[in-house]
Amino acid sequence: MTPATHFAEREHLICTVSRVIEEEKSYWVGGGGEPLYSILLAQRLYASGVQYMTEDGVIAPQSMMPWDPLMTMVASRAGYRALQWGTMNTAGNFAQLGYVDVGILNTLQVDRYGNINSTVLGEYEGGQGRRFGGPGGADTIAAQCWRTILMTDQQKRKFPERVDFISSPGFLDGPGAREANGLPPGTGPWRVFTPWAMFGYEEKSCELMLMAISPFVTVDMVLAEMSFEPKIAPTIETLDPPMEEELEIIRTQLDTDGQTTGRGQWIEKRDGKYVFAETQGRE
Amino acid sequence: MEILAEGQGAYLPPDPDGFRAWVRDNKPRTLVHKMMNEHxxxxxxxxxxxxVAYDCNYFQRGPSSLIREIIRQQKKDLWVCGKFTYVALALLVEGGCASRADIGFVGFGPWLSKAVAAGRLQTYEYSNVVMTYRLQAGAQGLPFIGVRSFGGTAGFSQSGAKLVKDPFSGKPVVLLPALNPDVSIIHVHQADVYGNARVFGTGISHVDCALASKRVIVSAEEIIETDEFRRDPARTSIPHFTVDAVVHAPFGAYPGTVQGRYASDVQHVVECFGGTMRGDLQPYLEKWVYSINSHDEMLEKRVGWKKLQELQRRETIREGYSI
Known part of the structure; x- marks a missing residue:
């Protein structure tokens, strides 16, 4: 494969997540956008047999391409050639039974303990905050999949010390809190990916831990776009850039009009280094 | 049972005995002709x-024509089951029909922040699956259901859920109040005149909605003979005795899609979605609801046969939809 020389940071994010997807694991992918593109890309390049389900009870589809971003559920293209069609409780039951290894989700905000907010920015009480759509299926995904992967942008406001509203559970207040609130043991946040970095969690404290950064940023740049100081792994890896073959699939089959990946900054290779680009947008 | 924590949100109180009595007194046991128009x-x-609960949403096999009719008739103070819904709640709130919602997921945008801030919409927080489990409990005639999710969230605090000590294991478990809506509206692929109904493809909670609700209105793309059901009984999704009204509504999910039948009208979806993002849905409601008298009239005057044929052509997938 050929390393790309000009790409959007969200394309990079999708490529990074697609490479951690394992064929032997089962996935529940929330909504549309980046989480779905990551698994669809993995199916095409890295894990052709990997199975996923969606909230409307579509089990292991071979979705029709190009992807239709408006119709991600209860729609024929998204559920094409599935092994089973059920309902929302089909998906909920499979996860509650322990059949789903990994959930992949987008989030508005994530905090030190991996708690997820998709309900309100600002105060909930009094009704003056800026309201969002609510957890959707994410609460169940985050509670019951064995592991959760979160995807979000690297921005200070997206990484508060404490989310404004816990729509879906991370580790809540820390070790033991999930179990004390009735969630199944052995589950919880596993990774947070942004276009700039990959985070895991320190096992003992359940706190967010920086593990790797993208080739076009420094650790300081990542930390400057967080409202709290995360734990830092002893060695910080550098993530690979996207490959041309990956971008080709994203641009011709997945996010064909750039609705998802077109936002955010663009990166280019200049003098042998990856830097923020002067030219934005697809060439 | 020891209660460890409980939400402070109002909720429709479960009453399984009351529901049984309602079923005894109101649901006919024989095949009764239930065809009527949407009005x-x-x-x-x-x-x-x-x-009010509806299955799916305004863009995906939802009862869109019936949602528009609710707005046209200016129903008031509805409490909406906001699972897996995008713009339908926005339309109902901006149309002055809904004032409360249990939220799983709703299409957000300035309309939502404004409606909540102005006190026009009171929200209670759940999640999609938590709401469909509440309906499942309602559909089973139970007072509550235990789940292994939702605990510890802020939504839990704004809901009717309780965290209790499981009397069997002694471990904490979340209990959700069963949900028995006053009325459910469900759009299906096929129905007969008595209310037997078939849904093909995935759905959110259509069977549980029908079983859990006091009143059930089914709108159907196609009315078929009862003999068709008898020839292939395994494909019956909803049995006639749960249904109160059958409305023949070809393109009833428009502007949304019905799997295997027609694609969504993208231009219309964008127009509607745009209204929620601008926080102004009045022009949309005027054009698509208030200024016309019926679904048929809307199809004829606002959409047109050419567009409808195009939507049918664009839905190329047939496998699994019995067509």
Whole structure:
């Protein structure tokens, strides 16, 4: 494969997540956008047999391409050639039974303990905050999949010390809190990916831990776009850039009009280094 | 049972005995002809103050024509089951029909922040699956259901859920109040005149909605003979005795898609979605609801046969949809 020389940071994010997807694991992918593109890309390049389900009870589809971003559920293209069609409780039951290894989700905000907010920015009480759509299926995904992967942008406001509203559970207040609130043991946040970095969690404290950064940023740049100081792994890896073959699939089959990946900054290779680009947008 | 924590949100109180009595007194056991037009169905079976559930949403096999009819009839103070819904709640709130919602997921945008801030919409927080489990409990005639999710969230605090000590294991478990809506509206692929109905493809909670609700209005793309059901009984999704009204509504999910039948009208979806993002849905409601009298008239005057044929052509997938 050929390393790309000009790409959007969200394309990079999708490529990074697609490479951690394992064929032997089962996935529940929330909504549309980046989480779905990551698994669809993995199916095409890295894990052709990997199975996923969606909230409307579509089990292991071979979705029709190009992807239709408006119709991600209860729609024929998204559920094409599935092994089973059920309902929302089909998906909920499979996860509650322990059949789903990994959930992949987008989030508005994530905090030190991996708690997820998709309900309100600002105060909930009094009704003056800026309201969002609510957890959707994410609460169940985050509670019951064995592991959760979160995807979000690297921005200070997206990484508060404490989310404004816990729509879906991370580790809540820390070790033991999930179990004390009735969630199944052995589950919880596993990774947070942004276009700039990959985070895991320190096992003992359940706190967010920086593990790797993208080739076009420094650790300081990542930390400057967080409202709290995360734990830092002893060695910080550098993530690979996207490959041309990956971008080709994203641009011709997945996010064909750039609705998802077109936002955010663009990166280019200049003098042998990856830097923020002067030219934005697809060439 | 020891209660460890409980939400402070209002909720429709579960009453399984009351529901059984309702079923005994109101649901006919024989095959009764239930065909009526959308006006009659909504007028007869949706009342001000009702708790209303609909399956799927305005863009995906939802009962869009019936949602528009509710708005046209200016029903008031509805409490909406906001699972897996995008713009339908926005339309109902901006149309002055809904004032409360249990939220799983709703299409957000300035309309939502404004409605909540102005006190026009009171929200209670759940999640999609938590809501469909509440409906499942309602569909089983139970007072509550235990789940292994939702605990510890802020939504839990704004809901009717309780965290209790499981009397069997002694471990904490979340209990959700069962949900028995006053009325459910469900769009299906096929129905007969008595209310037997078939849904093909995935759905959110259509069977549980039908079983859990006091009143059920089904709108159907196609009315078929009862003999068709008898020839292939395994494909019956909803049995006739749960249904109160059957409305023949070809393109009833428009502007949304019905799997295997027609694609969504992208231009219309964008127009509607745009209204929620601008926080102004009045022009949309005027054009698509208030200024016309019926679904048929809307199809004829606002959409046109050419567009409808195009939507049918664009839905190329047939496998699994019995067509």
């Amino acid at each position: 009659e169905a909504i007028e007869k079976f949706v009342s001000d103050g009702d708790y």
